Amino acid sequence: MISDKKHKIDSSIIDKICNSITSEKPVNIELQNNGILHIDKLLPFICVYRFSEMDVYFSRILKTQASYLIVNDQVDISHLLEAIRIVVSAKFDTFLILEIWPNKDEQSTTFNISCPENKAPATVSALKAGFETLSDLYANLSVNIDDSHQRHPEHLSPLLNVDESKKKGTLIIGLSMPILYKNNSSNELYSLFFREYYSVFSETIKRAVFEFIRVQTTDDFENFLMLGKTNIDQVTLKSDAVLAEISSGMSFLLRTTPVNSNEEWKNFKKNKFEKVPSFKYRLIALDPELEKRKLYNIPIDLVDDPTIAFILRGKRLEIEKQLTMLEERGTKNFRFVGESLYGVIKKKLLEQAKHILKTYAKREDRKSKKRYSCHEFADHAQKELDYYNTKFPDLDLGLEIRNDVAGIMVSKSKLLINNEVSFDANRCDALIQHEIGTHILTYCNGKRQPLQQMYEGFEGYDQLQEGLAVIAEYLVGGLTVNRLRLLAGRVIAVESMVNGANFIKTFHLLRKEYGFSDRISYYITMRVYRGGGLTKDAVYLAGLMDLMDYLKNGGNLENLYTGKFNITHIDLVEELLYRKVLKQPELPRFLERKSVQKRLKRLRKGIDITELVN
Numbered sequence: 001m002i003s004d005k006k007h008k009i010d011s012s013i014i015d016k017i018c019n020s021i022t023s024e025k026p027v028n029i030e031l032q033n034n035g036i037l038h039i040d041k042l043l044p045f046i047c048v049y050r051f052s053e054m055d056v057y058f059s060r061i062l063k064t065q066a067s068y069l070i071v072n073d074q075v076d077i078s079h080l081l082e083a084i085r086i087v088v089s090a091k092f093d094t095f096l097i098l099e100i101w102p103n104k105d106e107q108s109t110t111f112n113i114s115c116p117e118n119k120a121p122a123t124v125s126a127l128k129a130g131f132e133t134l135s136d137l138y139a140n141l142s143v144n145i146d147d148s149h150q151r152h153p154e155h156l157s158p159l160l161n162v163d164e165s166k167k168k169g170t171l172i173i174g175l176s177m178p179i180l181y182k183n184n185s186s187n188e189l190y191s192l193f194f195r196e197y198y199s200v201f202s203e204t205i206k207r208a209v210f211e212f213i214r215v216q217t218t219d220d221f222e223n224f225l226m227l228g229k230t231n232i233d234q235v236t237l238k239s240d241a242v243l244a245e246i247s248s249g250m251s252f253l254l255r256t257t258p259v260n261s262n263e264e265w266k267n268f269k270k271n272k273f274e275k276v277p278s279f280k281y282r283l284i285a286l287d288p289e290l291e292k293r294k295l296y297n298i299p300i301d302l303v304d305d306p307t308i309a310f311i312l313r314g315k316r317l318e319i320e321k322q323l324t325m326l327e328e329r330g331t332k333n334f335r336f337v338g339e340s341l342y343g344v345i346k347k348k349l350l351e352q353a354k355h356i357l358k359t360y361a362k363r364e365d366r367k368s369k370k371r372y373s374c375h376e377f378a379d380h381a382q383k384e385l386d387y388y389n390t391k392f393p394d395l396d397l398g399l400e401i402r403n404d405v406a407g408i409m410v411s412k413s414k415l416l417i418n419n420e421v422s423f424d425a426n427r428c429d430a431l432i433q434h435e436i437g438t439h440i441l442t443y444c445n446g447k448r449q450p451l452q453q454m455y456e457g458f459e460g461y462d463q464l465q466e467g468l469a470v471i472a473e474y475l476v477g478g479l480t481v482n483r484l485r486l487l488a489g490r491v492i493a494v495e496s497m498v499n500g501a502n503f504i505k506t507f508h509l510l511r512k513e514y515g516f517s518d519r520i521s522y523y524i525t526m527r528v529y530r531g532g533g534l535t536k537d538a539v540y541l542a543g544l545m546d547l548m549d550y551l552k553n554g555g556n557l558e559n560l561y562t563g564k565f566n567i568t569h570i571d572l573v574e575e576l577l578y579r580k581v582l583k584q585p586e587l588p589r590f591l592e593r594k595s596v597q598k599r600l601k602r603l604r605k606g607i608d609i610t611e612l613v614n
Contacts, residue, residue: 007032008076014083021087026231033072037080040066040229044092044217045209046084048077048099050156057194058102058179063304064202066229073156081159085170093169094216096123096209097160100175101153109140114174117147122211123173130204137196138180150174171212177201199306202228225578229305232450232581236303236312243298243315244452246291252322254411255282256329256531259404262420265522273511273518276503279530281329288323295320307572308451308581314459328532335497335533342462342535345495349542352609353491356484359610362515364481370425374401377423377431381415384436391586392444406523410439412455413447430478437588438469445585446563454563454582461564462536467543468560471551472588474603475596477614484613486524487544489516490537493528503529543567545609552606561585 009031017037020027027039034054039046047065049058050073062068071077085095103110111131115124128143135141151174152158160172180197203224210224221227258264258279268277295316303309321341328334372380378399385397399415408417408431415435423431442465446455457465470487473479489510496506503525510521527537546567551557555570562573562585576582590596 007072007074009080011079014080017080018083018087021084028233031071031075033075035069035071035075037069037071038063038067039084040231042088042091043067043209043227044088044094044213044219045096045098046081047205048081048097048159049101050077050099050153051101052155055102055179058177060304061198061201062100064198064306065205066227073153078159085168089169092213092217092219095168095170096120096212096216097170097172098175098205098208099152099159099172100177102179103176106179108178109138109142109180110178111141111143112146112174112176113143114146114148114151114176115171120171120173120212120215122215123208126208126211127173127175127204130200130207134180134197134200141178141180171216195306195310199310202306223578225575226580228307228575228579228581230580232308233304235299236305236308237450239298239300239303239312240308240452242294243312243319244456246294247315247319247456249286249291250319250322250326251282251411252326253409255284255326256534257281257406257409258526258530261406261523261526262403262418264526265519268522269518273507274504277526279526281531284326284329288327291323292320295323307575311451311453311458311569311572315453315456318459325531331532334531335535338531338533338535339498342460342539343542344498344535345491345538346542349491349538349545350495352545353488353541356488356610357492357514360481360485360613363485363517363520372423372425372428374417374419374421374423377428378417380428381417381432381436384432385415385440387589388436388441388444388586392447395444395447397440397444406526408435410435410443413440413443415440427478427480427483429476430473430483433472433476433478433588433590434469437590438472439465441586441588442468442561442564445561449563449582451582454565457564458566458569460566460568463539463543463546464560464567465543465564466540467545467547467567470540470544471547471603472590474612474614475599476590476593477595477599479612479614481613484610485514485516486520487541489514489520489524490528491541493524494535494538497528497533498535544612548603548607548609551600551604554604557591557600558585558587561587 013029017027017029021039021042024042026041027037029037031037043066045067047062047068049062049070052073059070062070069077081097088095113124113127124145128145131143151172160170206224206227209227210221213219213221259282260280264277264279268275298316300309300312300316303312318341321337325334325337328337378401381399385399389397395413397413399417401417401419403419405416405418407421408415410416443455470479473483492514493506493510496509501509506528507521507525510516510524511518516524528534550567559570559574559577562577562582565573573582577584
């Protein structure tokens with residue numbers, strides 16, 4: 001090895017590092033002169049950045065990796081690297097060192113990859129292909145492959161003697177990177193570009209190392225994502241916890257749901273459906289402005305993992321909008337902010353709603369021989385809760401019969417049942433699997449995860465949650481014409497409200513044009529106009545459509561029970577499962593039924609939405 005450095009790393013520190021790696025414990029240790037070594041798990045590579053003056057943003061880019069060494073260039077790291085190589089080679093027989101540094105020329109737009117000719121071509125190709133994707137954001141970008149021996153910054157000595165590295169089965173690849181993120185003067189452009197640069201680097205390095213392992217070793221890594229970080233640092237855990245605390249403290253749905261919906265139904269009927277109901281809501285037991293201040297004090301910019309940072313950033317934006325909605329509850333602004341949060345009615349969604357209501361123009365007269373009172377329904381629900389209590393003994397699963405909720409709903413691990421509602425006995429199982437086998441189960445699975453957002457819910461999680469819950473109704477044979485009509489009716493009501501119709505007009509539209517009963521028309525309209533106008537109810541049918549397409553295209557149903565997230569987050573969740581950041585979920589027991597498996601197989605072949613009726 002060649003080294004002219006002045007400061008050596010103490011041998012006791014090197015021994016401690018090697019012992020941790022050998023026992024497969026994570027290493028996260030500060031070195032002299034502001035250096036840091038991080039090794040998440042035993043892997044056959046390390047990224048090295050030697051600095052004279054640290055580029056903080058560049059160091060953050062390297063921290064996306066599961067194995068990195070950021071060190072002052074006046075520190076001799078030769079003995080440290082050799083010790084790590086010996087420990088790693090005992091398992092993998094080979095070792096890859098990626099020395100990475102920022103190009104001094106701030107105007108440069110070229111990635112320079114230095115690697116011996118014909119060595120690790122698949123690895124170099126993966127690096128080239130990955131960085132070239134940034135050309136979508138930066139037109140002048142180029143990637144140059146250099147087969148010279150200079151695989152280190154010009155002012156420094158090489159990390160290893162070339163001939164010695166060959167004998168030890170070690171490959172060094174040099175990577176000089178343009179600091180394109182400094183070329184954008186606009187804060188918005190900078191933020192966008194740096195995040196993209198950050199994410200592309202993270203994925204590209206993992207893909208390149210995966211190719212190196214695939215060709216050079218016999219170790220079985222099924223997916224490049226398995227090379228990502230497994231352990232979550234304290235900054236990330238703290239950021240996640242504060243977001244979850246703010247989200248939980250809002251109780252957004254409870255505070256936007258009327259507490260007097262039953263009483264107002266009676267008044268509405270008494271007034272011959274011509275006087276707009278006067279809804280009352282729970283007090284807002286927080287100051288939205290103070291909560292927003294807490295939100296933007298969360299240091300998400302310091303979260304190294306780009307996948308988790310993306311999730312947390314999206315959730316922060318959603319919480320901010322919900323807090324604004326609480327401030328604007330009872331005004332038109334409530335609806336407008338809600339539209340930016342839950343979206344507007346898309347053409348395909350409206351067409352499907354009308355298709356359902358045309359196919360089933362009238363409500364099905366299902367006069368069940370038996371109906372359950374709220375207490376009888378609660379008895380059946382409790383049996384299902386008892387089963388999941390054995391799976392999640394540390395969680396408090398239960399139910400409450402109350403007079404301040406509309407119908408039935410879930411709040412965290414509690415099933416809330418209105419004290420005046422009754423249930424068609426034939427729909428009992430479907431409702432239980434909707435609320436307990438989906439909403440409560442995904443909450444419980446989320447509680448087992450290291451990220452609290454897994455149970456509080458990612459940004460826009462309602463859409464997939466409700467689609468999954470309705471699919472559960474279909475799978476257990478309890479999705480009825482009336483239930484499907486209800487989902488379609490909610491879309492019609494949201495569209496009517498957004499187009500300027502008032503409560504009375506929308507109520508009569510549902511009742512006269514689409515054949516809904518007086519009471520059902522009232523409850524659909526109440527839910528849509530609550531708080532000043534909530535477009536959220538359209539996501540039930542939208543989520544169902546998304547999920548049907550996902551399953552038809554071969555999507556993994558089991559992973560959807562890992563927690564509460566949107567269909568746009570599925571790839572991110574599967575990445576975190578691959579990396580073993582997340583634990584595999586407990587699955588709903590209804591999936592074990594043969595009848596359910598048969599319906600799921602039919603669903604995967606693709607059916608029209610109107611064929612979901614059992």
